Amino acid sequence: MPAKPDAGTPGKKKPKLAVWKFASCDGCQLSLLDCEDDLLAVAGAVEIANFPEASRAVVKGPYDVSLVEGSITTTHDAERIHQVRRASKFLITIGACATSGGIQALRNFQNVDDYVSIVYASPQYISTLKTSTPIDEHIHVDFELRGCPVNKHQLIEVLNAFLNNRKPNIPKHSLCVECKRKGLPCVMVAQGIACLGPITQAGCGVLCPSYNRGCYACFGPMETPNVPSLMDWLEQLGVDKADIVRALQTYNVNAKAFRKGSLA
Amino acid sequence: MKREDPPVILDSKHLGLLLESLKKSGYLTVGPTVRDGAIVIDEIDKVTQLPVGLTDTQEGGTYRLQSRKDAAFFAYNVGPHSWKKFLFPPEQRLWTLKKNGTKFQFVDIADNTTRYAFIGVRACELQAMSIQDRVFQNGHFQDSHYMNVRKNIFVVAVNCTQAGGTCFCTSMGTGPEADTGYDLALTEVITGSLHYFVVRSQSRNGAKVLEALPHKPATAAQLKTANEMIAQAEHEMGRSLKTHNLKTLLYENYEHPHWEAVASRCLTCANCTMVCPTCFCSTVEDVTDLTGENAERWRKWDSCFSQEFSYVHGGSVRVSAKSRYRQWLTHKLGTWVEQFGTSGCVGCGRCITWCPVGIDITEEVRRVTNGK
Numbered sequence: 001m002p003a004k005p006d007a008g009t010p011g012k013k014k015p016k017l018a019v020w021k022f023a024s025c026d027g028c029q030l031s032l033l034d035c036e037d038d039l040l041a042v043a044g045a046v047e048i049a050n051f052p053e054a055s056r057a058v059v060k061g062p063y064d065v066s067l068v069e070g071s072i073t074t075t076h077d078a079e080r081i082h083q084v085r086r087a088s089k090f091l092i093t094i095g096a097c098a099t100s101g102g103i104q105a106l107r108n109f110q111n112v113d114d115y116v117s118i119v120y121a122s123p124q125y126i127s128t129l130k131t132s133t134p135i136d137e138h139i140h141v142d143f144e145l146r147g148c149p150v151n152k153h154q155l156i157e158v159l160n161a162f163l164n165n166r167k168p169n170i171p172k173h174s175l176c177v178e179c180k181r182k183g184l185p186c187v188m189v190a191q192g193i194a195c196l197g198p199i200t201q202a203g204c205g206v207l208c209p210s211y212n213r214g215c216y217a218c219f220g221p222m223e224t225p226n227v228p229s230l231m232d233w234l235e236q237l238g239v240d241k242a243d244i245v246r247a248l249q250t251y252n253v254n255a256k257a258f259r260k261g262s263l264a
Numbered sequence: 265m266k267r268e269d270p271p272v273i274l275d276s277k278h279l280g281l282l283l284e285s286l287k288k289s290g291y292l293t294v295g296p297t298v299r300d301g302a303i304v305i306d307e308i309d310k311v312t313q314l315p316v317g318l319t320d321t322q323e324g325g326t327y328r329l330q331s332r333k334d335a336a337f338f339a340y341n342v343g344p345h346s347w348k349k350f351l352f353p354p355e356q357r358l359w360t361l362k363k364n365g366t367k368f369q370f371v372d373i374a375d376n377t378t379r380y381a382f383i384g385v386r387a388c389e390l391q392a393m394s395i396q397d398r399v400f401q402n403g404h405f406q407d408s409h410y411m412n413v414r415k416n417i418f419v420v421a422v423n424c425t426q427a428g429g430t431c432f433c434t435s436m437g438t439g440p441e442a443d444t445g446y447d448l449a450l451t452e453v454i455t456g457s458l459h460y461f462v463v464r465s466q467s468r469n470g471a472k473v474l475e476a477l478p479h480k481p482a483t484a485a486q487l488k489t490a491n492e493m494i495a496q497a498e499h500e501m502g503r504s505l506k507t508h509n510l511k512t513l514l515y516e517n518y519e520h521p522h523w524e525a526v527a528s529r530c531l532t533c534a535n536c537t538m539v540c541p542t543c544f545c546s547t548v549e550d551v552t553d554l555t556g557e558n559a560e561r562w563r564k565w566d567s568c569f570s571q572e573f574s575y576v577h578g579g580s581v582r583v584s585a586k587s588r589y590r591q592w593l594t595h596k597l598g599t600w601v602e603q604f605g606t607s608g609c610v611g612c613g614r615c616i617t618w619c620p621v622g623i624d625i626t627e628e629v630r631r632v633t634n635g636k
């Protein structure tokens with residue numbers, strides 16, 4: 001933990017915040033913009049030094065806190081992330097791409113060369129790594145915030161905790177805990193709907209089960225995911241093995257437990 | 265004060281008057297109602313919000329609503345909610361602090377003064393409430409948040425006349441008939457064209473409410489019918505559990521290989537502890553606003569199935585799923601007795617029904633104790 005930054009004390013310098021983008025869809029950065037009223041409070045507490053989605057102005061580093069979105073998919077990015085690390089005192093990765101490799105990590109299961117020529121008209125211009133990897137495979141990360149996209153309340157909570165030098169309240173338990181606190185009857189038990197909640201980390205606010213749908217695991221594996229047991233149960237519920245595998249192979253396909261489960 | 269007045273008959277068409285009268289006396293009436301494919305507990309204003317003509321079928325990991333041929337109000341068994349959500353809310357602010365120069369100042373939080381009338385509390389749930397009383401009103405350790413709500417509730421109990429597929433209250437000695445801890449207790453009787461409630465009152469409050477409702481003394485025949493229906497529930501328990509010497513058996517089988525077998529199925533998702541009406545564990549989270557000028561402490565339901573729950577310096581004490589499942593079951597049925605003088609299980613079956621993979625406490629106990 002770095003020394004406590006000065007959170008908006010008048011007359012003192014505000015901590016500098018930078019937002020960085022790697023291979024991603026920008027959705028997580030947009031979550032920050034989506035914070036509306038809270039964003040104003042954030043803007044009051046920090047100096048937004050680099051945030052391409054919000055402003056073109058760039059303030060020179062070093063930065064007190066960096067938010068990193070996206071995964072590493074090119075040699076250029078694999079070098080750039082080291083520069084970001086060097087320029088950042090505290091570095092937080094945000095979103096499924098940055099924390100597990102994202103949907104683009106589906107390439108890790110195939111040979112990239114086999115389909116670059118199918119997808120692109122002029123494949124000779126494509127220079128890409130064979131894998132999409134999370135940021136923490138390249139540099140030291142101080143905190144990982146999950147989600148596809150991240151939840152704006154959790155994002156504010158992490159920044160808030162950083163500014164106040166306290167531990168962020170970001171639990172790693174299952175989504176079910178959040179679901180039960182909300183008082184939702186389990187969609188799997190009461191309606192036979194396949195739900196990945198039990199193997200998924202909480203944090204989204206139980207979006208899908210709130211609308212009588214199963215969880216798609218946007219927040220990646222919970223702390224101790226028992227993927228094989230849930231897969232067995234889903235098969236008993238009548239879900240096709242191929243569909244279960246597909247459900248695991250989405251935004252967090254490269255997360256260890258999901259990768260292992262989907263290859264089993 | 266426990267008192268027992270002679271049972272009376274309330275016609276089913278007057279059930280609405282009971283709700284009205286409770287509301288007039290300032291109670292917030294909460295009871296069973298259908299939401300998202302299940303019978304949950306929520307605010308109810310009129311009898312049409314009750315699960316009229318509905319029942320449920322329950323098995324390990326499965327719950328389904330089903331229609332009945334009659335217009336019964338209470339012909340279902342316990343669902344995913346329990347009354348603990350009012351007494352011990354899933355998320356509750358405990359206090360607020362304000363920065364005052366270099367000092368912090370506590371800001372009082374208004375007590376929850378809501379007076380709840382719980383409609384449709386089952387015998388096992390009355391027992392669960394009395395078990396939680398021992399936790400939250402335990403000698404020196406008095407939880408004012410819990411007690412504030414607890415002292416004001418009006419309890420309308422309902423005797424079970426059918427048992428659910430995962431119920432085993434007879435094994436735990438907690439049901440199916442409400443014994444103590446209620447203001448009024450109803451037994452719903454439907455025979456032919458007759459639909460009425462046998463009502464017992466057990467408190468001055470209960471007697472007062474009952475007095476104002478149209479009622480007649482119960483005949484011996486009516487009481488007999490009601491008792492037979494409760495006996496019916498007793499005979500159709502979906503599950504059973506041998507409790508004799510259970511604590512010792514569990515301690516002796518601490519290293520039984522079956523713990524590992526359950527662990528291979530257990531998702532450590534914590535659903536069992538969330539739905540259990542006696543589980544009382546919580547975590548506290550301190551939150552600040554961005555400026556750090558205001559802070560709050562929140563209490564939230566937690567579970568022995570989460571790693572954070574047993575986190576001490578350096579890591580979690582119970583890393584494996586095996587150690588967490590064993591901790592839960594052994595506490596519930598064994599160490600709870602040493603801690604609070606009763607079992608922590610009332611046999612409501614919720615943890616069986618609502619476990620997403622149908623893990624069954626009664627079956628796991630049988631295996632771990634080799635059927636003894």
Ligand code: SF4
Nearest residue numbers: 176179186187195197
């Ligand atoms: S609906 Fe999904 S998240 Fe909620 S308890 Fe059931 S399995 Fe868990």
Ligand code: SF4
Nearest residue numbers: 540609610612613615
């Ligand atoms: S342990 Fe299971 S059966 Fe026993 S009281 Fe809790 S939820 Fe009900």
Ligand code: SF4
Nearest residue numbers: 530531533534536619
């Ligand atoms: S026993 Fe069932 S409900 Fe409880 S933690 Fe394990 S899988 Fe979840």
